[in-house]
Amino acid sequence: MGTAARTPEGAVEVAPGVHWIGAFDPDLRIFDIILRTANGTSYHAYAVRGSGGVAVIDTVKEEFADEFFRRLESVASYDEIRVIVLNHLEPDHTGALPELLRRAPQARLYISTRARSMLKGLLGGDSLTYTAVTTGDSLSLGDRNLQFLQTPYLHWPDTQCTYLPEAGILFSGDLFGCHFCDRRLFDDVVGDFRFSFDYYYAHIMRPFGAYVREALALIDPLPIRLIAPAHGPVLRGEPRRHLERYRVLSAPSRYGGQEPTLLVFYISAYGNTRHMAEAVAAGAESAGGVRVSLYDLEGSEVAPFVDLIEGADGIVIGSPTINGDAVKPVWDLLSSLAVVGVRGKLGAAFGSFGWSGEAVAMIEDRLRGLKLRVPVKGVRAKLVPTADELAECTALGEAMAQHLTGRNEAKSIDMAALA
Numbered sequence: 001m002g003t004a005a006r007t008p009e010g011a012v013e014v015a016p017g018v019h020w021i022g023a024f025d026p027d028l029r030i031f032d033i034i035l036r037t038a039n040g041t042s043y044h045a046y047a048v049r050g051s052g053g054v055a056v057i058d059t060v061k062e063e064f065a066d067e068f069f070r071r072l073e074s075v076a077s078y079d080e081i082r083v084i085v086l087n088h089l090e091p092d093h094t095g096a097l098p099e100l101l102r103r104a105p106q107a108r109l110y111i112s113t114r115a116r117s118m119l120k121g122l123l124g125g126d127s128l129t130y131t132a133v134t135t136g137d138s139l140s141l142g143d144r145n146l147q148f149l150q151t152p153y154l155h156w157p158d159t160q161c162t163y164l165p166e167a168g169i170l171f172s173g174d175l176f177g178c179h180f181c182d183r184r185l186f187d188d189v190v191g192d193f194r195f196s197f198d199y200y201y202a203h204i205m206r207p208f209g210a211y212v213r214e215a216l217a218l219i220d221p222l223p224i225r226l227i228a229p230a231h232g233p234v235l236r237g238e239p240r241r242h243l244e245r246y247r248v249l250s251a252p253s254r255y256g257g258q259e260p261t262l263l264v265f266y267i268s269a270y271g272n273t274r275h276m277a278e279a280v281a282a283g284a285e286s287a288g289g290v291r292v293s294l295y296d297l298e299g300s301e302v303a304p305f306v307d308l309i310e311g312a313d314g315i316v317i318g319s320p321t322i323n324g325d326a327v328k329p330v331w332d333l334l335s336s337l338a339v340v341g342v343r344g345k346l347g348a349a350f351g352s353f354g355w356s357g358e359a360v361a362m363i364e365d366r367l368r369g370l371k372l373r374v375p376v377k378g379v380r381a382k383l384v385p386t387a388d389e390l391a392e393c394t395a396l397g398e399a400m401a402q403h404l405t406g407r408n409e410a411k412s413i414d415m416a417a418l419a
């Protein structure tokens with residue numbers, strides 16, 4: 001019989017004086033509405049003992065508080081707890097905090113400076129006192145220290161990592177975590193969790209690639225012997241391998257050279273919106289300096305298009321209006337963009353319609369809602385686009401190219417008019 005089915009009853013020592021005191025949730029299949037998991041998840045908390053007292057790093061989801069307290073009590077008494085660090089305020093890590101504070105009222109709470117505005121909303125109560133910390137701050141546990149690294153948006157604004165230099169341990173919160181429940185706990189003995197690690201990154205961290213790269217720059221110089229995340233395997237085998245994986249996953253995704261890229265998507269019932277799309281693409285191409293791609297949404301699943309959009313600088317979307325709405329493949333694409341960073345990219349819309357033509361404005365609104373900039377008014381054509389309407393589409397493509405290359409800002413000044 002292997003060890004797969006055994007749950008450690010007590011705490012698990014991950015390094016001398018550092019214990020895992022978390023909980024396993026093997027029956028979970030959907031986390032936070034959006035994330036699937038084939039074997040559940042785990043909520044990790046840790047107790048760090050120093051000569052001057054004990055620090056508890058994170059807690060667990062409220063339903064699992066009993067497990068957490070049982071494990072905590074096996075390595076520390078409540079009156080020894082001097083410090084509680086919250087690397088992240090989401091309820092799966094703070095569910096047991098109110099009870100922990102009741103049991104260890106002398107403990108001082110440490111949160112990131114960016115967590116301050118979220119603390120009351122999530123945990124209620126005006127009586128919570130805390131110390132807000134950021135990169136460069138540290139606290140002493142006597143013979144050991146906790147150093148803080150502010151790593152915002154991984155995946156909430158409040159997220160931070162805590163580093164224990166004397167043991168080379170990075171308590172990383174959700175960063176480097178995954179929803180993978182294996183009671184053997186350590187990465188070098190659990191089952192193959194690579195798919196889960198990448199899936200978690202894709203759904204949680206991917207929209208924040210630039211912040212991931214900033215976090216890696218902070219973490220890279222640290223001598224790391226073990227990464228202790230808030231979910232999934234504790235990474236002691238080759239912790240740097242997981243840093244490298246994040247580096248690969250967060251690398252900017254660009255195609256070709258340095259020129260801006262524009263993607264023109266369309267879907268067309270009778271060829272009208274398609275003709276408009278071709279005119280948009282031709283206009284952008286004729287403007288020069290932009291790499292233009294043209295895609296029929298009927299020709300692919302959504303996921304590859306989402307990947308393309310992540311690496312593009314601008315998108316233009318064409319849809320007919322059917323029953324007062326843009327069509328489902330367009331909404332499928334737009335509703336899939338939450339997993340990638342699109343803020344600040346350029347967007348535009350166009351489409352043919354029979355009698356009402358709401359789709360273009362709806363797409364523009366959605367693009368703005370996703371924080372794209374929509375610098376050019378969309379083009380609508382009633383049924384078969386006229387030559388003038390196709391010329392408007394060409395102009396739309398040209399204008400988008402000019403915005404992408406910065407040439408739209410160039411002004412031609414008539415000196416004679418100034419005289």
Ligand code: FEO
Pocket residue numbers: 088090091092093155174230231
């Ligand atoms: Fe595991 Fe973002 O909470």
